[in-house]
Amino acid sequence: MTPLIEARDLVRLYPGVRAVDGISFAVEMGQCYGLLGPNGAGKTTTLEMLEGIQAPTSGTILFKGQPLNRTHAESIGIQFQATALQEFQTVGESLEMFASLYRQSADRDELIRLCNLGDILDRDTRKLSGGQRQRLLLAIALVNDPELVFLDEPTTGLDPQARRNFWGLIERVRRRGTTVILTTHYMEEAERLCDHVAIVDRGRIIAAGRPAELVRQHFPARVIRLPDTAWPDQTPLLEGALAGNGEIELYAEDLSAMLAELERIGADLSELRVATPNLEDLFLKLTGHALRA
Numbered sequence: 001m002t003p004l005i006e007a008r009d010l011v012r013l014y015p016g017v018r019a020v021d022g023i024s025f026a027v028e029m030g031q032c033y034g035l036l037g038p039n040g041a042g043k044t045t046t047l048e049m050l051e052g053i054q055a056p057t058s059g060t061i062l063f064k065g066q067p068l069n070r071t072h073a074e075s076i077g078i079q080f081q082a083t084a085l086q087e088f089q090t091v092g093e094s095l096e097m098f099a100s101l102y103r104q105s106a107d108r109d110e111l112i113r114l115c116n117l118g119d120i121l122d123r124d125t126r127k128l129s130g131g132q133r134q135r136l137l138l139a140i141a142l143v144n145d146p147e148l149v150f151l152d153e154p155t156t157g158l159d160p161q162a163r164r165n166f167w168g169l170i171e172r173v174r175r176r177g178t179t180v181i182l183t184t185h186y187m188e189e190a191e192r193l194c195d196h197v198a199i200v201d202r203g204r205i206i207a208a209g210r211p212a213e214l215v216r217q218h219f220p221a222r223v224i225r226l227p228d229t230a231w232p233d234q235t236p237l238l239e240g241a242l243a244g245n246g247e248i249e250l251y252a253e254d255l256s257a258m259l260a261e262l263e264r265i266g267a268d269l270s271e272l273r274v275a276t277p278n279l280e281d282l283f284l285k286l287t288g289h290a291l292r293a
C-alpha cells in the first residue's frame with residue numbers, strides 16, 4: 001500500500017548546522033507516528049519539511065505517492081509548538097476565525113466535544129490554562145477536518161494531569177481515523193500513544209519501529225534486582241551479576257531458568273524485582289546520553 005506520507009533521505013542544512021542529516025521514514029494511513037528525541041535533535045525541522053513549511057536542502061517528500069501539492073496542503077492540520085492567538089477573542093471566536101480560512105471545515109459541535117471545549121467557549125483566550133490552550137490549539141489544527149495532523153511537542157510544559165488528559169484527546173482523534181505525526185521528548189508519551197517511533201539524535205534516525213519491539217530487540221535480557229542481603233552467605237555471585245548500592249543486578253535471557261537457579265542456591269526471592277527496560281533506557285544505550293538533559 002502507498003504510505004500516506006513518506007520522507008526519503010531528507011537533509012536540511014543551516015549555516016554551520018546539519019539540522020537534519022538524511023532522514024527516511026514512511027507513515028501509513030491511520031498510524032500515530034512519533035519522532036522521539038532530545039531538544040535540538042532535528043524533530044521540528046523534519047516536521048516543518050513534511051508540513052511543506054520549509055524546503056529540504058535535499059531529499060524527497062511524497063504525500064500519497066505524489067510530490068507535495070495543493071491536496072497535501074488541504075489535507076493536513078498543524079499544531080505548532082507556539083501559536084499566537086488573536087487577542088480579545090474568545091475560544092469560540094478563535095475557532096470560527098480559523099475555520100473561515102478553509103474551504104472545508106469540520107463539524108463545529110463535534111470538534112468542540114472532541115476537544116472538550118464546551119465549558120470554555122466564551123473564555124478570553126488570554127485567560128486559558130496551559131491544558132485549555134493546548135486543547136484549543138488541537139481543535140484549530142483539526143478545524144479543516146484533516147486526514148493527517150502534525151503535533152509538535154503538544155504536551156511540553158503541561159503538568160502530568162493535563163498531559164494525561166491530552167493523551168486521551170489524541171487517542172480520540174486517532175479513533176476517528178485521523179493519522180497523527182507527533183514529536184516529543186517524553187518517552188512515556190511515545191510509548192503510550194505511538195504505534196511506530198523513530199528515535200532521532202543529531203539529525204539522524206538511530207532506531208525505528210514499534211516501541212515494544214524496539215526495546216525487546218535491543219534488550220533481549222530482563223533485568224532482575226535483589227537486595228544484597230537476599231544473597232546466601234558464602235555463595236559466589238553468578239557470572240555477569242553486578243553488585244553495588246546495596247543491590248545485586250542480574251541479566252536473564254530466560255527468566256524462568258534464572259528464577260529456578262536463584263531458588264536452587266537459596267537466595268531470598270521475597271524482594272526480587274524484574275525491571276522492564278523502556279525507550280529511555282534504549283536511547284541511553286544507543287547514544288550514551290540521556291533523552292532529557
Ligand SMILES: Nc1ncnc2c1ncn2[C@@H]1O[C@H](COP(=O)(O)OP(=O)(O)OP(=O)(O)O)[C@@H](O)[C@H]1O
Binds near residue numbers: 014
Ligand atoms: N532557523 C534556524 N537557523 C539555524 N539553525 C537552526 C534553525 N532552526 C533550527 N536550527 C538548529 O537545527 C538543529 C535542530 O533543531 P530543531 O528545532 O529541528 O530540533 P528539535 O529536535 O525540534 O528540538 P526542540 O525540541 O528544541 O525544538 C538545532 O541545532 C537548532 O539549533
